[in-house]
Amino acid sequence: MLIKNKKYHLIKEQELIAIYNIQEQKVEKLIKVDPLLIECYLEVNSTKAIAEQQEKYHHVLTNLQKAWPDLIVDMDGEKLEQLIELEEAAREFARLNHHYFSLKEEMIFINVKETLSFYTVNNFSKSVDFKFSLLKDIHQYTAFSNKKKGEQKEINLIDIASFEKEELQYFETMMLRDDSIRIYYYNTVQDVVLGEGLVGSDYGCLFCNKDELPDTSEITAEVSSLIASLLQFEIIKYNRNLLAFLNEDITLTKGKKFLINKSTFEAQDIHIKRSSVCTCCAGGTVRKVV
Ligand SMILES: [Zn+2]
Numbered sequence: 001m002l003i004k005n006k007k008y009h010l011i012k013e014q015e016l017i018a019i020y021n022i023q024e025q026k027v028e029k030l031i032k033v034d035p036l037l038i039e040c041y042l043e044v045n046s047t048k049a050i051a052e053q054q055e056k057y058h059h060v061l062t063n064l065q066k067a068w069p070d071l072i073v074d075m076d077g078e079k080l081e082q083l084i085e086l087e088e089a090a091r092e093f094a095r096l097n098h099h100y101f102s103l104k105e106e107m108i109f110i111n112v113k114e115t116l117s118f119y120t121v122n123n124f125s126k127s128v129d130f131k132f133s134l135l136k137d138i139h140q141y142t143a144f145s146n147k148k149k150g151e152q153k154e155i156n157l158i159d160i161a162s163f164e165k166e167e168l169q170y171f172e173t174m175m176l177r178d179d180s181i182r183i184y185y186y187n188t189v190q191d192v193v194l195g196e197g198l199v200g201s202d203y204g205c206l207f208c209n210k211d212e213l214p215d216t217s218e219i220t221a222e223v224s225s226l227i228a229s230l231l232q233f234e235i236i237k238y239n240r241n242l243l244a245f246l247n248e249d250i251t252l253t254k255g256k257k258f259l260i261n262k263s264t265f266e267a268q269d270i271h272i273k274r275s276s277v278c279t280c281c282a283g284g285t286v287r288k289v290v
Contacts, residue, residue: 001050001051001054001074001075001076002050002054002058002061002065002072002073002074003047003050003051003061003072003073003075003080004044004045004047004050004061004064004071005071005072005073006022006083006113006117007021007023007070007117008020008021008022008028008068008071009022009045009109009110009113010041010042010044010045011027011106012038012042013027015032015035015038016030016032016033017030017031017032017033017041017042019031019064019067019071020110022110022113022114022117022118023114023117023118025241028068029067029068031064031067031068033063037060040056040057040060041060041064043057044057044060044061044064046087047083047084047087048084048087048088051080051084082136085133085134086113086116086117086134087113089112089134090109090112090113090116091109093108093109093112094106094108094109094112097250100246100248100250101242101245101246101247102245102247103241103242103245108242111239111241111242112236112239112242114239114241115155115235115236115238115239115242116134116135116236119154119155119239120137120139120151120153120154120155121135121137121138121139121154121155121157121235122138122139122140122141122147122154122155122156122157123138123139123140123141123157123158124141124142124143124144124156124157124158124163124171125140125141125142125157125159126142126159126162127161127162127218127219128159128162128219128224128227129224130224130227130228130231131225131228132228132231132232133232134232135232135235142162144163144170144171147171147174148174149174149178150174150175150177150178150180151178151180152179152180152240153240154181155181155182155183155235155238156175156180156181156182156183157183157184157185157231158171158182158183158184158185159185159186159219160184160185160186160213160214160216161187161216161217161218161219165213168206168207168213169207169280172205172206172280173280175198175200176200176205176280178200179199179200179201180199180200181197181198181199181240182197182198183195183196183197183231183234183235183238183253184196184197184198184206185227185231186214186216186219187217187218187219187220187223188214188215188216188217189215190261190262190263191259191260191261191262192223192227192259192260192262193214193257193258193259194227194230194231194234194253194257195252195253195256195257195258195269196255196256196257196272197234197238197251197252197253197254197255197256198255199238199240199243199254201281202255203254203255203272204255204272204273204274204275204278205278206280207278207280207281208272208273208274208275208278209272209273209274209275209278223262226260230252230258234251234253237250237254252269255271255272256269256271256272257269257270
């Protein structure tokens, strides 16, 4: 079935249609279309709509393919169903949360799609292997040694209990140097803990004002699925554009820890106390990785 390539989004620009490249964050081309069909062109942004009414969109899709061949792709089966599910989740997130951002709902949708389709998610753990319904390709690592640098469109999840303090220091230093996104997690006798979530040195580092790392307990299957269910929506909020336009902090972990007490299910958050004399991030002045 012919559908719109997930890399693009069609935006109305006065009486024209802009072909916006989500991955590269730029308009590829402006096309002139029949003014009466503008709404029909915009509906092509919904893969679900195309899948349900192929006949209706055939003409529009053919025109779009002529204007920008890469815009139209052939997709069927499970891949198509996954894409529809992903788009519906992105649309729902944008609809429910747009008032927390100084961005239009449509731009939130585009950025959520960018995270779900084009951000790399890495999980560093010797025991936890997350299953997310929307994020399919999680890269699993049991050591930091293969990682030499951080990327911009990447979210790193780190199981604190799997690593020694020195390994975490090495990793933090690299993340600080490369302005990378990482979210730590662990389990204790009393609480399940998500965070801190960090972006470069924006909110400090894992070691700010901490002499020792927490005493951790094993992450059971039950705890792992609780963490995964919270992390999936947390990851969406760590899109760099969304973070930049967030008016009210709706994250669980940005510069803080989110603790859930396992007996009472009460939640609380604890903000990082940044330290200007921190030996790891020095309050933002970052040391080189040796
Ligand atoms: Zn620090």
